[in-house]
Amino acid sequence: MIKLRNVSKLYGPIKALDDVSLDFSAGEMVMIVGPSGAGKSTLLKLLYREEKPSSGSISIGNIQVSTLSDTKVPFLRRRMGIIFQDFKLLPNKTAFENVAYALRALGAEEFEVERRVAGALKLVGLLERAHSYPKQLSGGEQQRVGIARAIVQGPPLMIADEPTGNLDPATSLEIFQLLERISQRGTTVLVCTHNQKIVEQMNKRVVVLEGGRVAADMAQPDHAALSAFKLFQSDIS
């Protein structure tokens, strides 16, 4: 479903990504790990066309992301959900309104908005908190609202950049389990993380980036190999 071929990204003289080739299948959940500056976030930004590759090609389904014109970028982004470390929730809107915001902006009918938002909040276990404002929610709950917003359009791809970076270990595990459930419904989930413990607990495919290159691509996490890379922040894991 997602193909990267010989992708490089330069920021001036700095190579953020260097000749990366990867494939991700539909419904797959993949952990992308690596030290700071390894190119994890750059990889995700290339997928949602926040950045353009300096060379190489990227395709998602039948969309050629690397050559996509600027006017078609919104069309691409409607087919994916994006989750951030800082949640990016609007503080003056309730959980329901935050999830509904994008749907309304995209012109969905009100009954459809209500049905879809209720469904998404139910999936993340926050239906009863629908009318709470972000400041009334815990960090984990806020991130679940962020996930509900990402899945509300039913995208085939979900991209999460350090989704548990601001959360405690127990809550982080809950978020990853939620992402796994979403993946089991057929959505491809790509997650960047620093959390070695969770990477091992989740037991999913792991792509290790180091210095902008793919250092390892494991079908399942190998504790010894991951430890050898010294990729993770000890204070978080």
Next chain:
Amino acid sequence: MRTLRILIRTFIEAYGSIRYSGMSNLIVIGIMAVALALLGGVLQLNSTIKQISQNMDSQIEFSVYLQDSAVPDEIAKAISRNKQVERVEVVTKDAAWQRFKKKFDLVDDGAGNPLPNTLHINMRSPKYVNDVITYVKTLPGIEQISYAPELFSGLEKVRSIMFSLGIFLTVILGFGTFTIVSNTIQLVIRARALEIEVLRLVGVDDWYIRGPFILHGIFYGLVSALVAILPLWLFQKMVWDSFQSALKSLMPLTFNFNSGSELALIFIALTLIGMLVCGLSSYFTTEKYIRI
């Protein structure tokens, strides 16, 4: 229907953007209204003086004041021979004095009659007025010829200077307003950066994200024009219309002012200019500060 729903939401977002700006709205609208009122005033002045000039140009009547030594009937006969002259009315100095005293309710103090014998000459066409005036000037006993366009040549110069000055000031104020609108919209964009980012990342169309800010700018132009129109309308009713009435009663001419339709055109022009300037300012600001 989807487009209509998005359009409605664009207006709702624009309303939110306007509400967010608070007192800044009043400052922007105030300055823009001053610029538009100035432009409107210049256009109003220009239109009125142009109408006066056009009325003068098409006049088919002029007056000839005679020296006391001249015989009015003889000169009237001489002028009447010209085929372009339709009629010559002789107003003797006594008749003129009687009319003058009656009009201004004066009591004769015995100081004498200061008015000259006068001929009012009606032409068949305004085309030959200058030829006949040239001829009349050659006749003996002519003291002075009163012909409206000559009276208003100075007024035309004043109009030209005031028009240039007004346009110059309007352009400067226009640039100022352009910058202030841009700064205000920029502040709102910064304040709503998170919303814009969320909308971008969920794939909302470019025009939906920029649209509310552009509508915000257009709102400034529209309201400023409405604010500017009120004093201009009052000025027209209380000053220009009275001036025109006075002119009609003072001059022996038939004026044809069309202030209503001229004023409507000026108001429409001000509204469109206001909306265009503020809308463009917002558009360029969104182009600069919103990355889709």
